[in-house]
Amino acid sequence: MDIGKVVSSDSHVAYYGQIFNKGETLEEIRPADYALGRFVGLTQPDGMILVGLLANTLIYNPDFGNMGPRLTQRAEVELFAPDFLAEKTILVHILLIGALDREGRAQQGYPLVSSVSDAPIRLLEDGEIDRFHHPRSGRLALSYLPLLLANPDPILRCALTELLSGLMLRYPDDADRLGLIAENLAWKTHIEPMA
Amino acid sequence: MNAAPVGITKGPGLNPNEYIFISRDSAQNLRHGEFVYYHVQEHEQERLVLGRITHRELAKSLPDGLLAEPSISPRDMADLLGYESSVFDLFYITVSVLGYYDPVLGFVNPRIPPASGGPIFIADNKLLRDTLCRVPLNTTGAVHIGSLLSRQDNRVPVVLDARGFTSTHLAIIASTGAGKSYLAGVIIEELMKPNNRAAVLVVDPHAEYDTLTEMQNLDVFVQEEYRPRVRIFRPKDIKVRISSLELGDLRYLLPNLSEKMHYALGQAYNRVKREYGERWTLSQLLVAIRAGESEHPVTDPHADEQDPTINALVWRVNSVLKSPIFDDYANLALRDLCTPGQCTILQLNEIPEREQQVIVATLLRRLNQARMDTVRQRAQAESESYLPYPVFVLIEEAHNFAPANAEIITSQVLKQILSEGRKFGIAVGLISQRPGKLDGDVLSQCMTQCIMRIVNPVDQSRIAESVETVGRDLLTELPALSKGQAIIAGASVNTPVLVRVRSRLTPHGAPDPDAPSQWRSYLAGAHDEPLPPPSTTSGAYSVFRSQDPF
Ligand SMILES: Nc1ncnc2c1ncn2[C@@H]1O[C@H](COP(=O)(O)OP(=O)(O)OP(=O)(O)O)[C@@H](O)[C@H]1O
Numbered sequence: 001m002d003i004g005k006v007v008s009s010d011s012h013v014a015y016y017g018q019i020f021n022k023g024e025t026l027e028e029i030r031p032a033d034y035a036l037g038r039f040v041g042l043t044q045p046d047g048m049i050l051v052g053l054l055a056n057t058l059i060y061n062p063d064f065g066n067m068g069p070r071l072t073q074r075a076e077v078e079l080f081a082p083d084f085l086a087e088k089t090i091l092v093h094i095l096l097i098g099a100l101d102r103e104g105r106a107q108q109g110y111p112l113v114s115s116v117s118d119a120p121i122r123l124l125e126d127g128e129i130d131r132f133h134h135p136r137s138g139r140l141a142l143s144y145l146p147l148l149l150a151n152p153d154p155i156l157r158c159a160l161t162e163l164l165s166g167l168m169l170r171y172p173d174d175a176d177r178l179g180l181i182a183e184n185l186a187w188k189t190h191i192e193p194m195a
Numbered sequence: 196m197n198a199a200p201v202g203i204t205k206g207p208g209l210n211p212n213e214y215i216f217i218s219r220d221s222a223q224n225l226r227h228g229e230f231v232y233y234h235v236q237e238h239e240q241e242r243l244v245l246g247r248i249t250h251r252e253l254a255k256s257l258p259d260g261l262l263a264e265p266s267i268s269p270r271d272m273a274d275l276l277g278y279e280s281s282v283f284d285l286f287y288i289t290v291s292v293l294g295y296y297d298p299v300l301g302f303v304n305p306r307i308p309p310a311s312g313g314p315i316f317i318a319d320n321k322l323l324r325d326t327l328c329r330v331p332l333n334t335t336g337a338v339h340i341g342s343l344l345s346r347q348d349n350r351v352p353v354v355l356d357a358r359g360f361t362s363t364h365l366a367i368i369a370s371t372g373a374g375k376s377y378l379a380g381v382i383i384e385e386l387m388k389p390n391n392r393a394a395v396l397v398v399d400p401h402a403e404y405d406t407l408t409e410m411q412n413l414d415v416f417v418q419e420e421y422r423p424r425v426r427i428f429r430p431k432d433i434k435v436r437i438s439s440l441e442l443g444d445l446r447y448l449l450p451n452l453s454e455k456m457h458y459a460l461g462q463a464y465n466r467v468k469r470e471y472g473e474r475w476t477l478s479q480l481l482v483a484i485r486a487g488e489s490e491h492p493v494t495d496p497h498a499d500e501q502d503p504t505i506n507a508l509v510w511r512v513n514s515v516l517k518s519p520i521f522d523d524y525a526n527l528a529l530r531d532l533c534t535p536g537q538c539t540i541l542q543l544n545e546i547p548e549r550e551q552q553v554i555v556a557t558l559l560r561r562l563n564q565a566r567m568d569t570v571r572q573r574a575q576a577e578s579e580s581y582l583p584y585p586v587f588v589l590i591e592e593a594h595n596f597a598p599a600n601a602e603i604i605t606s607q608v609l610k611q612i613l614s615e616g617r618k619f620g621i622a623v624g625l626i627s628q629r630p631g632k633l634d635g636d637v638l639s640q641c642m643t644q645c646i647m648r649i650v651n652p653v654d655q656s657r658i659a660e661s662v663e664t665v666g667r668d669l670l671t672e673l674p675a676l677s678k679g680q681a682i683i684a685g686a687s688v689n690t691p692v693l694v695r696v697r698s699r700l701t702p703h704g705a706p707d708p709d710a711p712s713q714w715r716s717y718l719a720g721a722h723d724e725p726l727p728p729p730s731t732t733s734g735a736y737s738v739f740r741s742q743d744p745f
């Protein structure tokens with residue numbers, strides 16, 4: 001299910017996506033669908049899927065701060081210019097962590113190609129998450145993780161904590177190794193700031 | 196040499212003769228004390244500059260977080276995080292430069308540091324065989340005591356140059372049980388082999404060296420007509436001629452004399468020397484003591500007829516010199532004690548300590564005098580003090596003969612030999628378990644040092660003070676050495692080396708005591724006397740009966 005589209009970026013691997021508003025999609029998108037730490041795919045015209053992690057959200061409101069007198073009431077605008085409403089929207093910050101090519105082969109780490117603008121954003125399916133995490137003959141890999149762990153942003157850390165607990169549920173056989181990473185992360189988030 | 200390099204030079208170290216290189220050390224052989232080299236061009240000549248590893252430090256390794264869970268392999272963690280290489284560690288390795296080896300000059304430091312980025316190689320066994328020791332195996336002067344610790348057994352033999360320690364002395368220092376006597380045994384074996392045929396005298400206060408007699412029966416010690424001789428002087432064989440005692444010796448044997456007694460003894464001693472020269476007897480000395488009194492006319496009318504001081508002195512001299520080791524005429528003949536191809540063991544067990552010290556002092560004095568007279572051509576061939584060859588004297592428990600903080604009779608003669616022995620061909624080997632209790636001057640004059648395991652910090656610092664040739668980096672190894680491992684440094688090797696002492700050819704005479712098994716075997720009936728039955732009166736009686744010859 002598409003939940004939005006790429007609207008902007010602030011680096012080769014960090015994109016802003018706009019979450020579809022009511023009316024832009026059949027199903028309503030709920031905040032749980034773009035919760036921190038979820039895996040998303042940015043579908044490219046050639047079929048490649050750039051894999052990203054939801055790392056932050058913002059509310060975008062061009063009206064914010066505009067205190068001038070209005071000629072129209074809000075209820076009227078809804079009636080006459082529905083697209084105007086769409087300018088008020090939710091943005092998600094996506095950090096790319098790899099790619100799945102058309103054949104479904106996974107590559108972890110920063111992808112070499114960037115996303116096209118307007119690329120549709122969707123939540124990865126279970127099978128895709130699985131394939132993405134097993135780039136080498138069946139062994140679980142999290143090669144992208146160190147790239148993100150280096151970033152001290154506490155919101156990202158929260159997203160990673162979420163990601164790790166998700167993976168632990170998904171891969172109970174590897175839960176001990178994932179747990180050790182989670183433990184290190186928890187130390188960094190909860191203990192080190194007190195030092 | 197086309198071996199693969201083990202690392203790359205990073206740059207200079209803290210000290211001017213140090214450099215640091217970087218290595219993964221995947222073979223785990225760049226240990227502390229190991230030898231490595233680099234190439235330099237000096238005066239258009241290619242040189243291999245050897246150095247010793249003095250320090251190693253992790254440059255990088257897995258973060259602690261990945262090592263937190265003992266059941267999880269950090270290798271698996273690294274794999275999970277996308278690090279597939281099997282190499283985790285990188286080391287900074289500090290090397291202290293020895294130099295290139297010149298057969299005449301020894302190690303020469305060219306003072307050209309390795310180029311940054313240049314390769315470092317580990318020294319192969321052949322290079323070390325050719326450079327660490329200057330005498331080839333089995334040649335004259337070769338004392339093969341073991342092999343280099345960092346290499347497989349016997350790959351790099353460590354051969355002392357006997358010319359070094361038989362002129363500038365030897366010290367074997369270690370905690371008890373570290374293998375000092377064992378190593379001393381190895382050194383004696385080597386000295387008695389056909390390639391050396393030395394004159395060795397062992398001062399053996401614990402009677403642990405008698406197993407060396409086995410040398411006489413082993414083929415390795417025999418060559419053509421040569422076969423070493425081992426003579427053991429047991430306590431009852433040891434004689435000190437009373438006239439070879441000096442006044443100082445007498446005073447030492449008679450501690451706590453009063454002023455007056457001292458005076459009287461001195462007078463009497465001088466008198467016997469005047470009257471009888473070098474040969475006098477106990478009775479002559481006693482007569483002289485009594486005669487001394489009559490030289491002073493009695494002025495006090497109430498004085499006893501005989502001075503009680505003189506009586507007491509006579510009594511004390513008599514009681515001390517009546518000991519079986521002192522004799523009016525017999526003395527150990529120097530040429531019986533010391534002769535090339537003979538190892539003489541002087542067993543001093545069961546002899547009181549002061550007498551031991553007097554025996555050693557008189558003997559060393561006589562040896563020294565004989566060598567001086569012979570070298571200066573003042574002794575005739577038939578004279579008692581003619582000794583036309585150098586002698587090596589090994590002294591066990593040397594702290595008893597040259598204690599720290601006290602000047603005893605042996606200290607003086609030992610110090611004289613240590614400082615002048617080189618000229619006259621008398622060398623000593625001192626063995627001690629307490630360097631802290633050994634006179635510092637004495638220790639520092641032993642130019643070849645064999646240092647084995649030492650844990651006591653006082654002893655360690657005494658070693659650090661007195662032994663300059665061993666670098667601090669090697670001294671840090673002392674507490675970690677195992678039995679039979681030694682640091683050898685000084686005049687008999689080209690550079691300090693860590694050695695695994697070889698096995699003895701003859702049995703070791705001081706095996707570790709094993710009280711528990713002796714208790715067990717006693718109770719198991721492996722003893723001569725019958726077991727005492729449980730303690731009842733009749734039992735006690737029966738013990739008595741069973742020992743009754745009737
Ligand atoms: N190189 C060696 N190889 C095999 N055994 C050894 C070696 N060195 C020492 N040992 C053993 O260790 C024990 C103690 O050695 P040794 O008697 O030489 O100790 P020590 O240092 O002279 O002790 P002490 O101070 O009590 O005289 C002996 O039983 C000996 O057999």
Ligand SMILES: [Mg+2]
Pocket residue numbers: 375376377705
């Ligand atoms: Mg011993």
